[in-house]
Structures are given as structure tokens and as C-alpha cells.
Amino acid sequence: MLRCLTSRSSAIRRQFHVLTLAESTAADNTLPQFMVGMNNGFLPRQKPLVRLPSAYKELDELLDDMPVIKKNGQSGLLHFGSFGEAVSTRLPLYDTTHVHDQQLLSALFRDYTFACSSYLMEPCDLASRTDKFAKALPLGRDRLPANIAVPLADIAAKLQAKPFMEYALSYALYNFSVKNDALPLQPENIELIRAFHGGQAEFGFIAVHIAMVQHSGRLVRATRDVLDNVEARDRPGTDAAMATLLQVMKTIQDSMETMWRHSDPDKYLQFRSFIMGTKSQPMFPNGVVYEGVADQATFFRGESGANDSMIPTMDNLLQLTSVMPNNPLTDILKDFRSYRPVHHSQWLAHVEDEARRVNVRRFAQAESNSAVLYLALLDQVREFRDRHWKFAKEYIIKHTLHPVGTGGSPIVRWLPNQLQVVLDQMTETSKLINRDELTAANRVMANDLTRRGVVQARILKREVKSLEAKFSTNADHRASNSRLNVGQQTRPLDMPIPGHTTGSHDQREGGIR
Ligand code: HEM
Numbered sequence: 001m002l003r004c005l006t007s008r009s010s011a012i013r014r015q016f017h018v019l020t021l022a023e024s025t026a027a028d029n030t031l032p033q034f035m036v037g038m039n040n041g042f043l044p045r046q047k048p049l050v051r052l053p054s055a056y057k058e059l060d061e062l063l064d065d066m067p068v069i070k071k072n073g074q075s076g077l078l079h080f081g082s083f084g085e086a087v088s089t090r091l092p093l094y095d096t097t098h099v100h101d102q103q104l105l106s107a108l109f110r111d112y113t114f115a116c117s118s119y120l121m122e123p124c125d126l127a128s129r130t131d132k133f134a135k136a137l138p139l140g141r142d143r144l145p146a147n148i149a150v151p152l153a154d155i156a157a158k159l160q161a162k163p164f165m166e167y168a169l170s171y172a173l174y175n176f177s178v179k180n181d182a183l184p185l186q187p188e189n190i191e192l193i194r195a196f197h198g199g200q201a202e203f204g205f206i207a208v209h210i211a212m213v214q215h216s217g218r219l220v221r222a223t224r225d226v227l228d229n230v231e232a233r234d235r236p237g238t239d240a241a242m243a244t245l246l247q248v249m250k251t252i253q254d255s256m257e258t259m260w261r262h263s264d265p266d267k268y269l270q271f272r273s274f275i276m277g278t279k280s281q282p283m284f285p286n287g288v289v290y291e292g293v294a295d296q297a298t299f300f301r302g303e304s305g306a307n308d309s310m311i312p313t314m315d316n317l318l319q320l321t322s323v324m325p326n327n328p329l330t331d332i333l334k335d336f337r338s339y340r341p342v343h344h345s346q347w348l349a350h351v352e353d354e355a356r357r358v359n360v361r362r363f364a365q366a367e368s369n370s371a372v373l374y375l376a377l378l379d380q381v382r383e384f385r386d387r388h389w390k391f392a393k394e395y396i397i398k399h400t401l402h403p404v405g406t407g408g409s410p411i412v413r414w415l416p417n418q419l420q421v422v423l424d425q426m427t428e429t430s431k432l433i434n435r436d437e438l439t440a441a442n443r444v445m446a447n448d449l450t451r452r453g454v455v456q457a458r459i460l461k462r463e464v465k466s467l468e469a470k471f472s473t474n475a476d477h478r479a480s481n482s483r484l485n486v487g488q489q490t491r492p493l494d495m496p497i498p499g500h501t502t503g504s505h506d507q508r509e510g511g512i513r
Pocket residue numbers: 205208209212256259263268303304305306307308311312333385388391392395396404405406407408409410411414415418419
């Protein structure tokens with residue numbers, strides 16, 4: 001029988017149940033949609049519902065009419081900036097308290113979170129369209145009306161989610177249908193269910209994430225194999241499992257590389273405002289009040305690939321998480337871990353505990369040829385973070401003076417924080433390898449990987465220094481301009497971002513969870 005684990009004690013975490021290849025839950029609507037599996041990996045175990053039942057007709061139609069570019073090619077409500085008004089005139093307050101079907105709850109969660117983000121961010125998007133280099137950011141709406149807030153809070157509580165748009169539960173991994181089940185889940189074979197902008201750039205951005213995660217079932221299997229073989233102190237078994245994991249990671253990286261052609265870096269800002277959060281963002285200095293739910297304002301991080309579970313799985317398996325520096329940037333990384341389906345969080349905790357218990361790193365580093373494989377896996381995490389750093393520069397930093405990720409991280413320092421840790425671990429591991437004990441192929445690989453790490457560390461330091469200088473110069477410039485009148489309420493970009501320094505302003509999430 002399948003069980004969701006609720007206790008966080010390590011004894012129970014050790015029994016974490018991964019859906020096996022033989023297990024079929026495809027017809028079961030009583031279980032959560034997101035359960036980590038050897039087949040589905042981090043994707044939902046059932047297909048996401050594309051249309052809501054007719055009882056929710058007004059919500060369904062409102063969301064069809066919402067995108068800047070609708071599916072029929074016409075301009076939608078967000079194009080005209082009239083979504084907010086449509087919410088008050090067209091959307092009833094549905095009673096969702098009787099809904100317990102997990103597939104329907106998940107589809108409703110996806111759709112209400114789309115409505116929520118469109119409503120809150122509409123003013124931000126309108127302003128960013130006219131001046132993407134605006135020296136001040138417009139405020140978002142700070143009250144969510146009851147006809148979105150009440151059902152969203154009810155559904156989120158049942159899913160044990162935060163009542164806000166999430167990467168897995170709404171924007172990316174629960175937002176697709178497959179054209180042909182017999183073909184792989186490549187962008188060409190994917191259709192989106194919902195969108196904010198509706199153009200190719202947004203489609204490609206989401207579709208590439210999904211295409212990458214289609215390989216996560218193999219990642220889960222290989223992770224389990226590494227843990228089992230290390231526990232059994234089986235050297236050939238561990239090496240074989242690490243080699244399989246290496247292949248899986250390479251496939252995922254190849255898929256990630258297609259982002260450049262599927263989603264034009266110059267068009268990321270078309271949809272970026274909508275996937276922002278309300279936490280650590282200057283557009284929501286006072287958070288958002290969910291009317292009819294609570295009087296206190298709450299703050300939530302925006303949807304972000306940081307909530308994907310593939311790299312955190314690698315971080316935990318390779319025991320990178322435990323060597324992250326103890327600083328506010330790492331606190332953000334840990335905070336991101338809570339923005340995902342419960343079962344994904346439990347899986348990550350399980351892998352972290354188990355890797356520490358059997359000590360994957362020490363076992364791998366104890367034999368030089370195994371250590372090269374461990375080094376190669378570190379290099380995969382480096383490559384991912386390096387490509388990702390390039391994405392951040394080309395899709396975001398080049399186009400905006402707001403260097404804060406949709407999840408609310410200070411991009412210029414946050415992404416390098418983790419990349420630097422990987423580079424340091426590569427150097428440490430490399431030092432432990434006795435070149436005389438290596439096969440000829442492993443000797444070449446070890447030297448290559450070591451060199452790559454050293455070069456990257458040098459470049460990264462230089463880049464971060466120059467970007468920090470660029471953004472602090474902009475901040476000085478903006479400070480002298482102070483508040484600019486752009487025809488609406490604004491907030492200076494260089495305002496302190498709550499939550500980015502320890503002990504600052506308390507940004508509550510919990511009130512209505
Ligand atoms: C155009 C492409 C992309 C852009 C512009 C982008 C942007 C960002 C930003 C700004 C962050 C910082 C966290 C935040 O505040 O949101 C982040 C984190 C992250 N993103 Fe992406 N992302 C892109 C594609 C992807 C893809 C395809 C994946 C694959 C799953 C991904 C996975 C991650 C991960 C794992 C993190 C955490 C990084 C870490 O732990 O060091 N991203 N992303």
C-alpha cells in the first residue's frame with residue numbers, strides 16, 4: 001500500500017516509498033498527483049486535467065481569455081490590462097470545500113494560481129512593457145479578491161501547498177498535454193494548458209523544463225542504486241550506478257541546451273513579471289492580503305526552476321548541500337526546498353539523510369577511479385549551474401535593471417554562491433585522487449575536469465566582481481534620482497530587499513497555508 005510520510009524522523013525517512021516501475025497508480029485519483037516514481041520521476045503520475053468540469057465554466061473561460069496572446073491568436077485580457085476588472089465582473093466565488101479528487105484539486109490549483117498571479121502582477125507587466133529599464137518598479141496589487149483567494153486557500157490547504165503559483169504544481173510540471181503518447185516528451189510533442197503571454201518564448205521556456213524532467217525517472221533510479229550500492233560497500237556496483245547517473249545527467253544537460261533555440265533570450269521579459277513572487281520583491285513591500293481568508297498580509301516566493309528537484313537531488317546525493325556556506329544566500333536555497341510538492345520535499349530529505357548515513361562522498365573518494373566518477377558527477381552539477389548562470393546573464397541581466405530572480409533571489413550573488421561550492425568540491429576531490437592508480441582513460445578525464453574547474457573559478461570571480469560593480473553603480477545613480485514619477489505608485493529599485501539580510505523584516509508565509 002502507498003503511504004505518504006508525514007514524520008520527519010530519519011528512521012521513517014529511510015522507508016521513503018518511490019513508485020516502482022511495476023506499480024500502476026494511473027487510475028487512482030485519491031493519491032497526490034506528484035509522487036516520486038522510477039517511471040514518472042518528478043512529473044505528475046497522472047496526466048494533468050486540461051479542461052475543468054462544466055461547474056467551473058466561468059473560471060475556465062476567464063483563463064482562456066486571459067493571455068496577452070490567446071490560443072486563437074487574438075489579444076486577450078492581459079494585453080489590454082483588463083484582467084483585474086474581468087475578475088470582479090465575471091468570476092463567481094465557487095465553493096470548493098466538497099472537492100477531494102486529487103486530479104481535480106490539482107487542476108483547480110493550477111488555474112487559480114494563474115488567476116492569482118495575473119491579478120496581482122498585471123500592473124507590473126503593463127509598466128515593464130513600456131519601460132523595461134524603468135528606474136523604479138510599479139507596485140503590484142496588494143489585495144487578492146475573495147473570489148480567487150478563498151477557493152485558492154481551500155485547495156492549497158488540501159494539497160499541503162502554499163496558496164501561490166508553484167513551479168511543479170502549476171506553471172511548469174502541471175501545465176501540459178501530450179500530442180502523441182507514443183513519442184518522447186519533447187517540446188514538439190507538448191501543448192501548454194495555460195499561459196500568461198502565450199507566445200513562443202513562454203511556450204519554449206516551459207516546454208524545455210518539462211522535456212528535461214521526462215528523464216527524472218532514470219535519475220531517481222540511478223540515485224537509489226548509488227545509495228544501495230554504497231550501503232552494501234559494493235565498489236563495482238557503486239561505480240556502475242555512478243556511471244549510469246552520469247549518462248542520465250548528460251541527457252538532461254543536452255535537453256537544457258535546447259533552451260536557446262526554443263525560447264528567445266530577448267523575449268523572456270514578455271512573461272517574467274507574471275511568475276514573480278510577493279516575497280523579497282520590491283513590488284510587494286507589504287505583501288498581499290487574501291480577502292475572506294486572513295487580515296494579515298502574506299509573502300510567497302515566485303515560481304522558479306529553483307523548485308525543480310533534479311539538481312537538489314544531486315546536491316544531496318553528492319553531499320554538496322552540507323558544505324554550502326552558512327549565509328543568507330544558502331538560507332534562500334533551503335527556503336526554496338519548501339516550495340514543491342510534499343512528496344518531492346520528502347524525497348530530497350530522504351536522499352540527504354541517506355547519503356550522509358552511508359557517506360557517499362567518503363566511499364567514492366576512498367578509491368581513485370571511483371573518485372574520478374564522483375568528480376565527473378560534480379562536474380555535471382557544475383555544468384548545469386554554469387549554463388544556468390549563462391541563462392541568467394543572457395535572459396535577465398542583459399535586459400533589466402531588476403537583478404532579482406522570480407523566486408526572489410539576488411541573482412548576481414546567489415547563483416555564484418552555489419556554483420562556487422561545486423568548484424571548491426571539485427578542487428578538493430581532485431587533490432585526493434592518486435593519478436598513479438587511475439586507468440589511462442580516467443587519468444585524462446581527471447586532468448580535464450580539474451582544469452575546467454580551475455578556469456571556471458577564475459572567470460566566475462571576475463564576472464561577479466564586475467556585475468556587482470555594475471549594479472551598485474546603478475543603485476547609486478538611482479539613489480540620486482530617488483522616487484521617479486512614472487504616473488503610478490513606485491518604489492525605488494535599490495530599496496533593501498526584505499529577507500535578503502538576516503533578521504530583517506519578517507515576511508510571513510504561514511498564516512493561510
Ligand atoms: C531561460 C532560462 C532560465 C532562466 C532565465 C532561469 C532563471 C533562474 C533564476 C533567476 C534563478 C534564481 C532563483 C530565483 O530567484 O528564481 C534560477 C534558479 C534555478 N533554476 Fe533556473 N532559469 C532558467 C532555466 C532553468 C531550467 C531549464 C532549469 C531546469 C530544471 C532551471 C533550474 C533551476 C535551478 C535548479 C535553480 C537553482 C540554482 C541553484 O541551486 O544554484 N532553470 N533560475
